[in-house]
């Protein structure tokens with residue numbers, strides 16, 4: 001078996017090192033502190049991003065990429081959600097997917113995010129007054145919002161009455177859990193504990209194989225184009241990644257008009273093995289380019305793409321993704337995991353929905369790690 005970092009999907013990063021000896025005392029304290037500092041940095045970055053007006057959004061240099069990513073999320077949601085499903089939206093952000101869930105006719109929604117500003121925006125959007133120009137009709141499902149670190153806190157306790165969920169979605173956010181093994185495990189343990197047997201975990205995250213390949217092709221430690229750049233820390237100057245330490249591989253990611261913060265590589269094969277430990281089996285994993293090619297073969301998703309306008313409407317609007325946006329899309333992949341087991345059809349859910357149809361500011365629950 002090839003050791004080291006995988007360049008191709010068939011290579012392996014080696015098994016997760018669950019028994020890796022932890023550094024003791026001061027070193028452990030410093031590691032914990034720096035993990036907290038980075039989590040705060042990520043939270044502050046997203047919290048500070050204000051809600052854009054429709055005009056500002058349309059003027060974004062990556063508007064077509066945003067629309068393409070919305071199409072990918074919509075496809076995932078439409079493929080795996082059934083009417084009445086209870087949904088856990090991990091790192092829900094400003095609630096950009098609320099309309100998608102509404103279209104899928106879900107029955108209950110719980111959204112959690114570490115960024116207070118984003119959760120507040122999500123509340124405003126859910127209550128129906130997010131868009132300055134458009135007051136949309138009320139959402140048809142009750143919801144609950146929480147603010148906290150999903151990769152630190154045990155959510156099974158916090159959400160004991162809301163579980164089990166039929167589907168969990170973590171869009172463009174799971175990589176923030178790969179700063180340490182403990183956080184990556186907490187993320188998977190949380191999702192596994194809250195999903196029902198047979199429940200589905202969908203997500204989109206950076207494609208480690210593409211990023212590492214581009215790093216190795218680059219002259220230095222940075223690469224990118226007019227819409228994004230990625231820069232690795234000096235400690236990775238040899239561009240070699242040990243299979244024994246697949247966590248904490250940090251880089252800085254800048255995406256025009258969207259992201260500017262530390263992120264972590266998620267070697268997919270390690271992720272898959274780790275997920276198996278938490279009772280997940282892989283349904284599929286696809287780079288965004290492959291995803292587009294595959295689902296653009298289906299007329300309903302072609303029509304959805306036309307309506308969202310990522311590739312222009314094929315009619316008057318000929319505007320489409322730029323080559324640089326298409327290259328940035330290549331940095332991402334989507335995955336679908338299924339929690340092992342069969343749903344118990346004889347048993348009705350004993351979930352006590354705690355959401356409401358209108359969320360007051362004081363209804364947002366702030367959760368800490370104790």
Ligand SMILES: C[S@@+](CC[C@H](N)C(=O)[O-])C[C@H]1O[C@@H](n2cnc3c(N)ncnc32)[C@H](O)[C@@H]1O
Pocket residue numbers: 039042043046047090091092093094095096097112113114115118148149150151152170171172173176
């Ligand atoms: C790129 S945004 C995606 C938001 C949303 N899922 C979407 O697709 O529109 C990443 C989100 O992850 C959230 N996030 C990052 N680390 C987190 C953590 N430890 N716990 C909860 N949310 C986190 C950020 O605050 C941000 O809202």
